[in-house]
Amino acid sequence: MKDVTGGFYIPSLDGMRAVAAMLVFVAHAGWSHIIPGGFGVTIFFFLSGYLITTLLRREYESTGSINFKNFYLRRAYRIFPPLYIVLFLIALFALAGLIEHQMQPWAVVSQIFYWTNYYMIFYGEEYLVPSTSVYWSLAIEEHFYFVFPVIFMLAMRRFAYASTALLFFSLCLLVLLWRCWLILEAGMSHEYTYYATDTRFDSLLFGCIMGVWRNPVADKAWELSRRSSYIALCGALIVLLFCLVWRNGTFRETLRYTLQGLALFPIFWLAIRHSDWLIFRWLNWRPVRFFGVISYTFYLSHLFSIFMVDRFIDASHPVRALIAFVLTFSFSALMFYTVERPIAELRRRLHTNA
Secondary structure, eight states, X not given: OXXXXXXXXXXXXXXXXXXXXXXXXXXXXXXXXXXXXXXXXXXXXXXXXXXXXXXXXXHHHHHSSOOHHHHHHHHHHHHHHHHHHHHHHHHHHHHTTSSOOOOOHHHHHHHHTTOHHHHHHHHOSTTSSTTOTTHHHHHHHHXXXXXXXXXXXXXXXXXXXXXXXXXXXXXXXHHHHHHHXXXXXXXXXXXXXXXXXXXXXXXXXXXXXXXXXXXXXXXTTOOOOHHHHHHHHHHHHHHHHHHHHOOOHHHHTTHHHHHXXXXXXXXXXXXXHTTTSHHHHGGGSHHHHHHHHTHHHHHHXXXXXHHHHHHHOOSOHHHXXXXXXXXXXXXXXXXXXXXXXXXXXXXXXXXXXX
């Protein structure tokens, strides 16, 4: 489970990243009435919560503590360069007059300092850097990881893994109750429950639960029978299909996120533990995994590619979507080889233990 650089690596997770990125892209490319782009973001959240918790767990089991400095250094080296480069390049296009914009200083500042989601809730997205509204989800992740390592270490010092998972699940239920109160009693907008950190961090916590309870890579002694695995997988797919089919607005912004988090648990568990099964094998194909590797920059930049292609290329809708995909993929691969990989190597040289 190690990559070529010596770091901890779960191949199936790159495949899941590719799935999430493709769901978001196809939805934004014009098929949101069929493809649930928001579910792609939920997959990203679950995956991120699981991976970070697994890494923290491995560190805690090895050293008895968490090195917060190294944790935040890893996040900064991984997250900051693509985010700020994409933001700067698109803003440069706008300031040069190549694309129309209504950028305002405080809107851009909110993006720089990970406050995009709350800015969009209260002021909309028209004053942001064009085609960067997806930064709202990055804000939620950074808010979550600003406090989660401390919560994790405190929980580990006081509880067993199962009790820690129960604590996380209790927090998920509190978030569900909070969403229900906001929608049913306070009359809060659906935009708030979709974008706000306080209403969406349970999507990360469900992944964190799998990190400490029945972890498919850390708890090898626990196994499901093949029959139980198939039942769990079919049940999860039925729940996800139900969440997709039932379009009720109140359900969408309250219970749906909780059901999706519960359904993703068996899907991720089986995809990681049984990556050799035919239904999951394609997640580990090299092209799919590479797409997953570059999916972060792909996610950040895809809206701009779609916008530019729609504006300047006269072709059928599917052809424009294909061109936008190729452009985004190419830019993301270029960023990986020229920015992300060199910066990862720089981090390893400057911070050996980070």
